Amino acid sequence: MTEKIHRSDIYGDLKNRNEKEASPLIPASTVILLRDGARTDDSSVSQSGEDIEVLMLQKNQNISFGGMWVFPGGRIDDEDYDGEGREAADQMKAALAAAVRETVEETALSVDAEDFVYFAHWTPPPATPKRFSTWFFAAEADNTKTASHHIEVDGEEILNHRWIRPREALALHADGKIDLAPPTWLTLYHIDKYPQVDLALERFRKTEEKIYKTHVAKDKAGVRVAMWHGDAGYESWDPDVAGERHRLVMRENGFVFENTAEEY
Template identity: 25%
Template sequence: MTIDPDGFPAPAALVEHARRFHAEGGVPAVPRVAATVLLLRPAGGRPERAVTDGADFEVYLIRRVAAMAFGGMYAFPGGGVDVSDSQAHVGWAGPAPAEWGARLGLAPAAAQAVVCAAAREVFEEAGVLLAGPDARTVVGDVSGDDWEAARVALERREVGFADLLAERGLTLRSDLLLPWSRWITPEFEPRRFDTYFFAALLPAGQLTRDVSGEADRTLWVRPADAGELTMLPPTLVTLGQVAACGDLAGVGAASATRDPATPVTPRLDLRPDGEARFVLR
């Protein structure tokens, strides 16, 4: 997958909305803090294969239902930080919240909330749980009826993420999340998000499940083969970045050198000839 240095074509509906926003002197909405996760696995759906074997890999995508914000677009599982994420007293493994804060450019409590939101959302939307009995293990299959009931209760906010983990004697494995980038929705959008992107390897023994009512299609696809799908710039650019890593070990190595604190905000360039493109500079 190649990234066009001149930007990305913008959907007509977004162009019309942007023109109206600027013509009316609109006031930008305050972005909501959010988190999203690129779930990765070796190609062929065999997460037990060695991460260092050089094999190509796939990423999990969902297509948002048309009625939602950014509906009809393919994206990664994710969503807004919830009040429960910032108040959670969760069992924790991996880098401490202060270390996450230094990496993400956030106060420790805010960083913990973002990491909790990432893990919670990927469980709610994909049925994948980044947690284990201790700091060295990960829970296995979580697709049974009891787990599904717990996931639905979490999605409905009938139970908090920290409580769900505590009831089952599990610890959040924050070390399974690899920080990648940060994107802020353009100013003309009525719903804006300040989103932290993470990558994570699908745990052995777990399977993604099409459980989110917010998606009408899900698929695993090689990042390099996803260019024909309808995506907004954050998804498209991120897929290009991970594709360039070559393999899963390369993704892990690249994460260690990335800047996940400085935000990228796509700008819509409305050109005199009527063409409109998203640009990142």
């Protein structure tokens, strides 16, 4: 069966499922900056009424995740660690520090890690060319210590920015007009359920963070499927196993999230 790969599928050739033979994990973090309603002080703003808007950045075609629309963030550098510690608590502090630093570098926005809500962690499968092990945080832009929401991108690593409704970004992706990596797509999918920022953040605070240790395999139709804990095919890497679903079906014509196993 011919393998059918969506252009936004970042997960590699699937041949290697052995963690011991995988490329090393690269610690990274990202922050989803949210706000209510549209503004008129920025020409890039989507005039969308009162729905949640998310800050998204377009990456240069010639770097990792080239051309994709992403949230502010990047790899965790040595400078982000407080001392020599690498324990779980140190990792979290470093992830917060990196998200703040990368946001300043990529957007010129000064944000406060005290406002961040940790809601997810993503690990790609062993075959992924660059394996970013990423902490996902969310924050309300208006609650950060930002003097101004004027955003500046460098025009080199980041080419463009936009405040956009999640459903609008998902529609553009479905139409082939923008590229979104699976973690970005699924984050937007879940945020789109909430009409206001405070409702989204409240839900994230009350719900245990999601751990996405991703397994990817082809189904019998040749479609690649990303599976997570709770999916019937997760442990066996077999999307065709009958039972509960917790997966992203990455069809050539678009992504479809299927879930009967996890509470969101």
